[in-house]
Amino acid sequence: MEARITLLPGDGIGPEIVAEAKRVLDTIAEKYSHQFETPSCPMGGNAIDEFGDPLPPQTLETCKASQAILLGAVGGPKWDDPSAKTRPEAGLLQIRKELGLFANLRPIKPYSELLDASPLKREIIEGTDILFFRELTGGIYFGESGRMEHPDGEKAFSVMTYTTSEIARIVRLAAESARNRGGKLTSVDKANVLEVSRLWRQVAADVVKNEFPDIEYEVVLVDAMAMHLISRPSDFDVVVTGNMFGDILTDEGSMLPGSLGLLPSASLGESGPGLYEPIHGSAPDIAGQGIANPLATILATAMLLRHSLQLETEAKAVESAVDRVLAAGHRTADIAAGGNPISTSEMGSFVLQELLA
Amino acid sequence: MEARITLLPGDGIGPEIVAEAKRVLDTIAEKYSHQFETPSCPMGGNAIDEFGDPLPPQTLETCKASQAILLGAVGGPKWDDPSAKTRPEAGLLQIRKELGLFANLRPIKPYSELLDASPLKREIIEGTDILFFRELTGGIYFGESGRMEHPDGEKAFSVMTYTTSEIARIVRLAAESARNRGGKLTSVDKANVLEVSRLWRQVAADVVKNEFPDIEYEVVLVDAMAMHLISRPSDFDVVVTGNMFGDILTDEGSMLPGSLGLLPSASLGESGPGLYEPIHGSAPDIAGQGIANPLATILATAMLLRHSLQLETEAKAVESAVDRVLAAGHRTADIAAGGNPISTSEMGSFVLQELLA
Ligand SMILES: [Mg+2]
Ligand SMILES: [Mg+2]
Numbered sequence: 001m002e003a004r005i006t007l008l009p010g011d012g013i014g015p016e017i018v019a020e021a022k023r024v025l026d027t028i029a030e031k032y033s034h035q036f037e038t039p040s041c042p043m044g045g046n047a048i049d050e051f052g053d054p055l056p057p058q059t060l061e062t063c064k065a066s067q068a069i070l071l072g073a074v075g076g077p078k079w080d081d082p083s084a085k086t087r088p089e090a091g092l093l094q095i096r097k098e099l100g101l102f103a104n105l106r107p108i109k110p111y112s113e114l115l116d117a118s119p120l121k122r123e124i125i126e127g128t129d130i131l132f133f134r135e136l137t138g139g140i141y142f143g144e145s146g147r148m149e150h151p152d153g154e155k156a157f158s159v160m161t162y163t164t165s166e167i168a169r170i171v172r173l174a175a176e177s178a179r180n181r182g183g184k185l186t187s188v189d190k191a192n193v194l195e196v197s198r199l200w201r202q203v204a205a206d207v208v209k210n211e212f213p214d215i216e217y218e219v220v221l222v223d224a225m226a227m228h229l230i231s232r233p234s235d236f237d238v239v240v241t242g243n244m245f246g247d248i249l250t251d252e253g254s255m256l257p258g259s260l261g262l263l264p265s266a267s268l269g270e271s272g273p274g275l276y277e278p279i280h281g282s283a284p285d286i287a288g289q290g291i292a293n294p295l296a297t298i299l300a301t302a303m304l305l306r307h308s309l310q311l312e313t314e315a316k317a318v319e320s321a322v323d324r325v326l327a328a329g330h331r332t333a334d335i336a337a338g339g340n341p342i343s344t345s346e347m348g349s350f351v352l353q354e355l356l357a
Numbered sequence: 358m359e360a361r362i363t364l365l366p367g368d369g370i371g372p373e374i375v376a377e378a379k380r381v382l383d384t385i386a387e388k389y390s391h392q393f394e395t396p397s398c399p400m401g402g403n404a405i406d407e408f409g410d411p412l413p414p415q416t417l418e419t420c421k422a423s424q425a426i427l428l429g430a431v432g433g434p435k436w437d438d439p440s441a442k443t444r445p446e447a448g449l450l451q452i453r454k455e456l457g458l459f460a461n462l463r464p465i466k467p468y469s470e471l472l473d474a475s476p477l478k479r480e481i482i483e484g485t486d487i488l489f490f491r492e493l494t495g496g497i498y499f500g501e502s503g504r505m506e507h508p509d510g511e512k513a514f515s516v517m518t519y520t521t522s523e524i525a526r527i528v529r530l531a532a533e534s535a536r537n538r539g540g541k542l543t544s545v546d547k548a549n550v551l552e553v554s555r556l557w558r559q560v561a562a563d564v565v566k567n568e569f570p571d572i573e574y575e576v577v578l579v580d581a582m583a584m585h586l587i588s589r590p591s592d593f594d595v596v597v598t599g600n601m602f603g604d605i606l607t608d609e610g611s612m613l614p615g616s617l618g619l620l621p622s623a624s625l626g627e628s629g630p631g632l633y634e635p636i637h638g639s640a641p642d643i644a645g646q647g648i649a650n651p652l653a654t655i656l657a658t659a660m661l662l663r664h665s666l667q668l669e670t671e672a673k674a675v676e677s678a679v680d681r682v683l684a685a686g687h688r689t690a691d692i693a694a695g696g697n698p699i700s701t702s703e704m705g706s707f708v709l710q711e712l713l714a
Contacts, residue, residue, distance in 0.1 A: 118478075119477050119478060119481045119587050119588050120476055120477060120478070120587075121475075121476060121477070121478055124476045140497075140517065140551065141550045141551070143514070145551065145552035145553070146552060147552060147556060150520050150521065152520045152521045152522035152523070153520065153521025153522065153560075154520065154521050154556055155518060155519070155520045155521075155556075156518065156519060156520075156552050156553040156555065156556035156557075157500070157516050157517065157518040157552070157553055158516070158517045158551045158552050158553045158554075159514050159515075159516050159517075160497065160514065160515045160516075160517065161512060161513065161514040162512070162513060163507050163509045163510065163511065163512045163513075164507065164509045164510025164511050164512075165509035165510065166509075190601070193498050194497065194498070194502065194515045195502035195503060195504060195513050195514070195515050196502070196513040196514055196515045197515075198513065199504060199511055199512075199513035200513075203510075222605055223604045223605050223608040223609075224608065226583065226605045226606070226608050226609035227608050227609060227611065227612045229609075230476050230477075230587065230609065230612040230613075231476050231612050244547070247580045248579055248580050248583045248605060249583070251580040251581065251583050251584050252580075252583035252584060252586075252587065252609065254584065255584045255587040255588050256587075
């Protein structure tokens with residue numbers, strides 16, 4: 001296959017970790033006879049420095065003309081001045097909006113070799129393999145909001161809204177994914193109290209009943225889900241929920257594996273390129289030292305192969321290469337737990353070795 | 358002191374566990390020379406059966422004329438018919454409303470003898486001692502809501518609102534409590550995105566700055582708090598937040614000790630009686646067998662002594678009696694983990710023994 005994958009290395013450790021992910025893409029292309037064009041574009045703080053704009057028009061154009069986008073991380077103290085005209089994160093928000101990325105995918109899958117780093121007991125976390133679908137462009141974070149005078153002082157409000165089609169399109173994506181994974185979908189809402197959740201529950205049930213009668217389906221209240229994630233995380237497969245509930249639950253879930261440096265994320269739209277990135281930040285404190293962990297970005301690349309290029313075999317090859325590298329005991333500083341750490345590029349090389357083995 | 362404490366045993370195991378709490382109150386009264394009047398009133402399913410009303414007027418009157426109310430639990434399959442005119446839980450909602458109970462207090466404190474039951478590793482959970490203050494009568498659960506036609510199908514909305522005084526009064530209660538505990542208050546919001554949270558953050562900061570300059574104060578975003586509760590729960594003392602965030606976070610927190618049967622809760626208003634109860638339900642499956650764990654209700658009684666009667670010494674005496682009973686290895690079935698369980702009343706008797714020791 002021929003595909004253009006735009007790289008947005010970004011700031012801090014971004015360029016170092018994206019460089020390793022690019023080597024993985026090159027190796028996959030060679031091994032499976034694909035042609036990947038991988039242009040690299042400025043975005044974030046570096047783009048502000050060079051163009052005065054965190055998302056220069058040329059970068060956006062290149063992204064739009066791609067099958068997928070791989071992002072490192074953006075931001076850093078250099079661009080944190082609150083009086084600045086723009087911030088690196090504004091570039092990320094704009095690209096999400098321009099590309100209509102309404103679904104945020106967050107896998108929560110611990111590695112058995114790293115379970116000692118989990119705050120949960122081994123017998124609880126073992127076997128956990130969740131894929132969260134969080135709605136990303138609606139809900140209370142994008143609803144009307146404001147303040148007004150009130151006899152008490154002030155009154156402030158923020159409105160949570162969802163429409164039938166906003167709910168249906170993300171439930172559809174999540175259900176499709178469930179069909180390709182463990183066959184189970186959990187929808188999380190607060191339908192016992194919130195009218196907006198009652199619409200969510202009704203639309204989700206209709207989509208599943210009419211289009212995915214073959215998958216196992218359940219609904220769970222958001223407060224109960226916050227409990228289950230700790231007490232029985234291995235019972236879930238694909239979980240779909242709204243923007244704010246997803247924000248809280250995916251962040252809670254990100255603690256379970258005990259190693260943030262290994263968690264990737266994807267943002268997808270109705271059509272057009274998806275955006276793939278590690279969930280960790282730009283870590284300016286260790287930038288340029290060659291010690292950052294590239295595995296989350298490499299695992300984001302596996303998601304890219306799966307979700308934007310439909311290359312399941314290649315995605316699995318990358319994931320199992322990472323599995324084997326970890327099983328062999330190779331560790332960057334963030335997961336070395338006192339052991340002898342290897343560098344960013346050494347970690348990348350071990351993954352390439354496994355890919356070619 | 359003279360005080361009237363109204364007992365609402367409720368349904369299921371409620372009467373059995375409240376009976377043990379009453380013995381504790383009687384013993385405290387005798388030991389510390391107080392006069393506690395403890396009328397018992399129908400509420401919940403039993404009140405529906407007898408009076409066709411989950412909160413008969415006479416019960417409400419007795420509650421209003423009390424210093425504090427101790428509730429067992431309400432509800433059960435007998436009253437679950439969705440076509441029924443009223444439900445046991447309606448009585449609880451009405452009493453909260455009638456008494457203006459705007460603050461829900463939930464302590465999260467594991468017992469070291471029971472840490473094996475926690476899903477968290479011992480070194481993470483050990484030393485945790487959090488008191489949550491959840492706003493209970495405002496926020497999105499009580500805001501305007503509805504549905505409307507939309508080109509897509511339907512659009513639903515639910516509005517989160519808070520006023521200056523709603524925020525100030527609960528932050529004030531929480532800050533007072535922090536002053537009497539570890540001296541630290543954490544306010545949880547989503548002020549980076551929600552206007553209603555920005556008002557929350559501003560009012561909370563004003564209350565602390567003007568009235569509690571002596572306490573340590575921090576703000577944490579709700580998604581970050583969902584992480585911290587798992588990764589470093591022992592860093593927190595008093596935590597105050599809105600209704601929905603508190604619902605999610607206190608339920609998440611309730612998993613940490615690994616023994617729901619030991620967690621009490623309190624609901625307080627501006628003045629008038631507070632309501633105290635275990636967080637567990639009426640457990641109809643084991644009702645009448647004399648095997649329910651009375652400790653959450655007994656610990657709710659300690660909260661009642663502390664928060665409604667200002668009897669800190671007596672509250673501590675009850676809590677430390679429970680500590681010693683657990684340390685001595687006494688266990689009801691729910692926490693016996695395969696060992697030899699004792700009955701509800703045996704557990705109560707051990708607490709009395711320790712109180713009198
Ligand atoms: Mg978040
Ligand atoms: Mg709840």
